[in-house]
Amino acid sequence: MNMEEGKAKYDQTMKELLADSQVLAWILKRFVPEYQNCELEDIEKKYIQSETIMVSKIGVEQGSENIQGIRNEDAVQGEATVFYDVLFHVWYPGMNGKQIGMYLNLEAQSDYYPGYPIEPRGIYYAARRLTAQLKKIDKDTNYGALQKVYSIWLCMGNVPVYEENTVSLYSLNKNDIIGKTKRNEEIYDLMSVLIMRYNDKTELKDKTLQMLQTLSSDRLSKEEKLEKLKNLGMRVDDRIEEGVGKMCNMGDYIEAKAIKKGMLMGKEREVGILRTQLEKKKRTPKETAELLDLPLGYIQTIADMLQKYAGASDLQIAERLMNMRI
Incomplete structure (x- = not known):
């Protein structure tokens, strides 16, 4: 859903x-x-x-x-x-x-x-x-x-x-x-x-x-x-209690999905920035990590994914990172 x-x-x-x-x-x-x-x-x-x-x-x-x-x-x-x-x-x-x-x-x-x-x-x-x-x-x-x-x-x-x-x-x-x-x-x-x-x-x-x-x-x-x-x-009564319960559950679900969507959008923008540094400006993972003050291991993971999934969009890479909990 x-x-x-x-x-x-x-x-x-x-x-x-x-x-x-x-x-x-x-x-x-x-x-x-x-x-x-x-x-x-x-x-x-x-x-x-x-x-x-x-x-x-x-x-x-x-x-x-x-x-x-x-x-x-x-x-x-x-x-x-x-x-x-x-x-x-x-x-x-x-x-x-x-x-x-x-x-x-x-x-x-x-x-x-x-x-x-x-x-x-x-x-x-x-x-x-x-x-x-x-x-x-x-x-x-x-x-x-x-x-x-x-x-x-x-x-x-x-x-x-x-x-x-x-x-x-x-x-x-x-x-x-x-x-x-x-x-x-x-x-x-x-x-x-x-x-x-x-x-x-x-x-x-x-x-x-x-x-x-x-x-x-x-x-x-x-x-x-x-x-x-x-x-x-x-x-x-049971009808009111059931309805209130369903609303609260659905509200929690929507809130969680909204948070996840916001995180995904943030991750997508981040991948776009890193792609620019690594692919367009031809910087190495180490140079990019120093420039953006980010962990080298994280930059290296994204660099490897960009190479492995050449042609994938920023969103697709971001989704993979989210699934890997990175």
Whole structure:
């Protein structure tokens, strides 16, 4: 497994952790107004439709569906296919006690500014999920059947200091320009974008942000993460423990690969410098060792390898040296 594959598996594990019903319930309870007066346990067990939770898979084929028919991608003719990190359906108690359906999309974003603001992308994702609910548009289309969509973005990478520890909610609002009309928000407030901003070094006071920071941290060990989650009031079950363990293992693997890659790049540059001295400037190993203040035995080994593997690149020689632990 190379580093890119390792990163992909790490990201996938992170998405699966975020898709845990308990984690989702914490987010909804704290930041989604529709659940302000709901009990946390009710959100997790009653309102979140756990069987609809979709987590993006590496290499998911277009058109794949779960048993509820919710796609984790929205394909529109003439437009690129959008894959969601996490997508699921929920119910929430509306006016007069009736249950109202809603879709939620959760995105884990490590790059806070990928060349454009996150807000428009969040609006686009929400709009695609909204339009995907209508399979056919004609004179009989019931637009009143549309269910609200939340696009929730966890920005946990290179967030600037002045925006750390912030959460913003963007929604549709009604402003009467002439006169007054009465309309339930449920009719027109069909899209909201929620953006949370933090990183691994931010000192957070909000418990839900602390929970999310703990899950995504690459500075804490598995034991430290689990202990912190327990102290925050999380129920650390087998699923959470397994996910945290996998993330920590993958994080250690990626870090080790990055260190090795850095060492290899350094070794490659070193071989290039020595090749210049030995081959282009025709210096002897002894002269090169004295010039660069390096052990003669080390220079002689590289000189022998350059001669033995004539035509090999600096990288290939560097890899052989690394394998020999030189």
